[in-house]
Amino acid sequence: MNRFQNKTALVTGSSQGIGAACALRLAKEGANIILNGHQFDERGEKLIAEIEGMGRKVKFLEADVSKTKEVLKLVDDAVDVFGSLDILINNAGLEKKADFWKVTEEDYDIVMDTNLKGVFFGIQAFVKYCKSKKRPGTIINMSSVHEEIVFPHFAAYCASKGALKMLCRNLATELAPLNIRINNVAPGAVSTPINQDLLSNKKQLEKVLQNIPMKRMGKVEDVAAVVAFLASDEAAYVTGSTYFVDGGLTYHYEEQ
Template sequence: MNLKGKTAIVTGGNSGIGLAIVLELARQGANIVIDYLVHPEATEELEEQVRALGNCVIGVRADVSKVSELQSLFAQAVEAFDHVDIMVNNAGVETRTSILDTTEEQYDRVLAINLKSAFFGTQLAAQQMIKQGGGGRIINISSVHEDWPMPGNTAYCLSKGGMRMLTRTAGVELAPHGILVVGVGPGAVSTPINSVTMSDEALLKRLDASIPLGRVAKPEEIANLVAFLASDGASYLTATTVFADGGIMQSSPGL
């Protein structure tokens, strides 16, 4: 997987799965644009790690739920590196609320950060890739919950279901331009978004027991898949989601 000379934007790139993706793409030779909104100190530390790998990197503070800030993110990426070859729509949040108790504010926030940002991130990436020529890769970090209900987290599931159809439809629309659009659907991953479960021994034990492989994923395992999808090895994959869930979607109580 050689990404030498490629430029990758990773939204929500300074923590969790995004951080692991940044580091793995850098290990494969890509120049990196780290989008972040909070914790600039974490971004600065991550930039140093990328530079230590011998790669060029910039951090850009942008609220990806706002199209104007996404446009600024792309403008700064192109100014720094002249082109964008890989777009990773990774930024995401959840509220862990049900259809009965989700507020309008919670709904708007989840859909804006998870789905709106991916839609316009895909649009802007495709426009830039078409302008520069040569195709490109757009990778949407979705979830098993784009297809698998999670009661008590309804807005999140809705946003990921929307990302599923974004990936499929945009993949078909952009195929003539050589732009591949693929989703990555992680199962349970050891990241800050799952900190409540990861810090509770009983909850974690129950979660592990529900996964055929017997454990949650490491962020690096998701990042490895993203790097593959960005590489020439995935040249015939588009308009689909690759699930990395340890088999949890196929688990059964054994009736």
């Protein structure tokens, strides 16, 4: 299947985890890929080798998407690499655990700047490009089940994902006349580096699995499959939605 033949996708935060899986899935289906991370290292080298092995073009661009100037430059540079940009996947994100009364302004800022501000202005840069070239575009934001359900001790993270939910819905209306679609993908409990503490705590992991009807952690490939659908023409009439990839967690949830 080559749903993305002759198309280019930028995936932020794609050195590992869900971002890397999304890059590999789109490349497998024909896309040329712009990888991104804070720094190019052996993880990026490995991904480049895999993607080139599929016969696709690939480039790694360093950028910290929490900094507006860097995310704007990232989108501009991504356009320049292969001459066009069709798909923007805002995957980069982070979380900081703390009791609400102990959250520092520094931690709040880095979470909001990465998860929301960087996404906001990255989308803006992409929209300006699409508009100037009169091109259609597809945007997918990596949200979380916590745009919908509570996550005590992660107030800033929940606030950022809740805002992403509303941003997606608002932009779906505003960008539709430009033939630009936007959707969120909301992973639940997925086996990724960000969840390493949970995965290594058997007692806590068991509590989480009790809340998941499918009784297992998600795989990064589960998320990438939904991203690929939303990025494709098969989802041509889908915009402004959040797709939960959570094994049923969201509406079967009790805080432990």
